[in-house]
Each structure stands twice: as structure tokens, then as C-alpha cells.
Amino acid sequence: MIGMGAAFLLFLPTAGTTGKAVPALLGLAIMAVFAVSELMISPIGLAVTTQLAPQAFRAQIMALYFFLVSLGTSLSGVLAKYYDPAREFAYFGIFGVVAIAAGWVVFGLSGYISRLMEGVH
Numbered sequence: 001m002i003g004m005g006a007a008f009l010l011f012l013p014t015a016g017t018t019g020k021a022v023p024a025l026l027g028l029a030i031m032a033v034f035a036v037s038e039l040m041i042s043p044i045g046l047a048v049t050t051q052l053a054p055q056a057f058r059a060q061i062m063a064l065y066f067f068l069v070s071l072g073t074s075l076s077g078v079l080a081k082y083y084d085p086a087r088e089f090a091y092f093g094i095f096g097v098v099a100i101a102a103g104w105v106v107f108g109l110s111g112y113i114s115r116l117m118e119g120v121h
Contacts, residue, residue, distance in 0.1 A: 001037075001041070001099050001100070001102050001103030001106060002099070002100050002103035002104070002107075003033060003034075003036060003037030003040060003103075004034065004037045004038075004041075004099045004103075005095070005096045005097065005098070005099030005100035005101075005102075005103060006033060006037075006096070006100070007030055007033040007034045007037060007096075008092050008093075008095045008096035008099060009092065009093070009096035009097075009100075010026070010029065010030045010033060011030065011088075011092040011096075012089060012092055012093060012096075013026070014026065015088040015089035015092060015093075016088055016089055045065065045069075046062075046065070049061055049062055049065045050062065052117065079095075
């Protein structure tokens with residue numbers, strides 16, 4: 001999540017330059033950060049889902065995982081309606097800060113969650 005937030009913040013240097021050319025390398029860098037972030041999140045989510053799901057409900061829990069991913073994708077489409085070139089800096093800044101904050105919250109809770117999950121197979 002922190003990487004995704006950083007990718008949103010990479011949009012900020014060009015915010016407010018509507019109608020002007022954006023450097024292609026910056027666009028490529030932003031897409032690279034998004035791709036690497038996704039590659040770091042997805043395999044871990046799949047592995048944890050299969051490891052922590054009860055044996056009798058693995059298929060259902062995996063289906064729930066994919067449903068939640070699709071729900072997040074749909075939510076991104078809903079949030080895209082709020083994009084306005086006049087408020088571009090706020091749009092990308094807020095999404096970036098919220099994603100980074102959520103990542104730090106998850107990171108802060110990870111030790112507690114790990115202790116709760118000890119012995120779970």
C-alpha cells in the first residue's frame with residue numbers, strides 16, 4: 001500500500017499542468033512503481049489467504065479474496081468520478097497520503113496480528 005501511495009504522489013509534480021506535455025519517463029516511472037507495488041501485494045495476499053483459510057473452506061475464502069479485489073477495482077472506478085483537472089493536486093495528494101497511512105496502519109498491526117495467528121494452520 002505504501003508503494004501505491006508513493007505512485008500517486010509521483011503525479012504531484014505535474015499536477016495543474018493541464019494541456020502541457022508530461023515527460024514520458026515520468027509516466028513510465030509512475031507505471032513502474034504501480035506495477036512493482038502490485039507485484040508485491042498480490043502474491044502475498046494469495047499465499048496468506050490459502051495458508052490461513054480453514055481446510056474445508058479454502059475455495060470459498062479464495063473466492064472471497066478475488067471478490068474483494070474486484071470490489072476494490074470497482075471502487076477505483078467510482079472514485080475516478082471525483083477527478084477534476086482543477087483540483088488535480090488535491091486528488092492525487094489525498095489518495096497518496098491515505099494509501100500510505102493505511103499501509104503504515106497495517107504494518108503497525110502486523111505484529112499483533114501475527115501473535116494472534118500463532119498456531120493457526
